[in-house]
Amino acid sequence: MTTDLAIEAENLARSYRTRTGWLRPQRKTIEAVRGVHLAVGRGELFGLLGPNGAGKTTTIKMLNTLLLPTSGTARILGYDVARDALEVRRRIGYVFGGDRGLYERLSALDNLRYFAELYGVEPREQLPRIQELLETVGLSGREKERVEGYSRGMRQKLHIARGLLHRPQVLFLDEPSIGVDPAAARELRRVVADLVAGGTTVLLTTHYMAEADELCDRIAVIASGTLRAEGTPAELKDRVRKLDVLEVEVHDAVGPEHLQRLRDTAGIEQATVETSGTVDVVTVHARPSHGTHAAVLAALADLRTGKVTTREPTLEDAYLSIINGTTTGSA
Known part of the structure; x- marks a missing residue:
C-alpha cells in the first residue's frame, strides 16, 4: 500500500x-x-x-x-x-x-x-x-x-x-x-x-x-x-506580525484587575504576565498606534514600572494569540 x-x-x-x-x-x-x-x-x-x-x-x-x-x-x-x-x-x-x-x-x-x-x-x-x-x-x-x-x-x-x-x-x-x-x-x-x-x-x-x-x-x-x-x-x-509586542517590567505584583484594565483598553488585543525573579513582566499585543505606550503605562499607573521594550512577534506570541481566540483559521 x-x-x-x-x-x-x-x-x-x-x-x-x-x-x-x-x-x-x-x-x-x-x-x-x-x-x-x-x-x-x-x-x-x-x-x-x-x-x-x-x-x-x-x-x-x-x-x-x-x-x-x-x-x-x-x-x-x-x-x-x-x-x-x-x-x-x-x-x-x-x-x-x-x-x-x-x-x-x-x-x-x-x-x-x-x-x-x-x-x-x-x-x-x-x-x-x-x-x-x-x-x-x-x-x-x-x-x-x-x-x-x-x-x-x-x-x-x-x-x-x-x-x-x-x-x-x-x-x-x-x-x-x-x-x-x-x-x-x-x-x-x-x-x-x-x-x-x-x-x-x-x-x-x-x-x-x-x-x-x-x-x-x-x-x-x-x-x-x-x-x-x-x-x-x-x-x-505572520498572523501577529501586524501587532506590536510590548514588554513592561513591573516592580509590584500585577493583579488580574491590571490585566483586565489592559484588555479593556482600545487597540490592545491581549495582555499576559510572567514573573521573572523579583520582577513581573507584562506582555501586551496591540495594534500599532502612536498612543500605545502611553495607554499601557496609564493602565499600570498605580504600579512601579520599569523598562518598556518593543520586539518582533515570536511563535509563542502567535500561539498565545491563537489559543486565546484572537486569530483563527488556516494560514
Whole structure:
C-alpha cells in the first residue's frame, strides 16, 4: 500500500463518559478531541501544539492505535488505525516524555535487548542495530550502566533509541524534552533533525515554542479538542506580525484587575504576565498606534514600572494569540 501521506485524519473525535458525585451520581460526556483533520506528508516533521488538556496526547494515542476513535477515521501510511492496527504498529514508534517505560535496574543495553525482542527484531540484527542507535543518540560507552543512574536527558535519549529499534517509518514524539536541561534538549533536537533528514516522518508535541520553531516544517495548534490553526512557523508568526509586542517590567505584583484594565483598553488585543525573579513582566499585543505606550503605562499607573521594550512577534506570541481566540483559521 503506497500513499504520499504518512498520517491522515478526517473528522477524528474521541469522547469519554464520566461519573461525578456519590449520593446523586451524574454522568456526562467529555469531548477530548472534536473533528480533527490532519494530513502529514512522508518525511515531514509536524508539530502539534496546545495547552495541557487540549487533546494532543489523546490525538496521538488514537493515531498510534492505543485509543479507538469515537468517530472519524485515521490512517498511517494508508492503513486504518482501527481496522489495520497490527499493520500500523509495525510501522510506527512512540516516544513519550517522563520516566515511564524503562527498567531502572537494567542497563541501557539490556533494556534495548528486551525491547528488541518485543518488537520482533531479528536476533542476528539486534546487537548491530542497538550499537547503531546508541551511537545515534549519543549513549555509546554508557550502555552498560544501570538506567537508575541516568540523567533525565540520557533517559530521553534511551527512550528515542527504544522507539527506533524496529526502524519505524513514522515516529510519534510526545513532549520528549520535558524536564530536560538545555544542553540535553539541544542534543535531542539534533537527534530528531537527523531522523527527519534520514526520511523518518515525525509528529512532535511540545510546550517549548523555540523547539517547535526550530524543528517543525508545519505546525497545528489544538485547543479544547479542536484545531485552531495550521501552517509553517513563519505563516503562524505572520498572523501577529501586524501587532506590536510590548514588554513592561513591573516592580509590584500585577493583579488580574491590571490585566483586565489592559484588555479593556482600545487597540490592545491581549495582555499576559510572567514573573521573572523579583520582577513581573507584562506582555501586551496591540495594534500599532502612536498612543500605545502611553495607554499601557496609564493602565499600570498605580504600579512601579520599569523598562518598556518593543520586539518582533515570536511563535509563542502567535500561539498565545491563537489559543486565546484572537486569530483563527488556516494560514
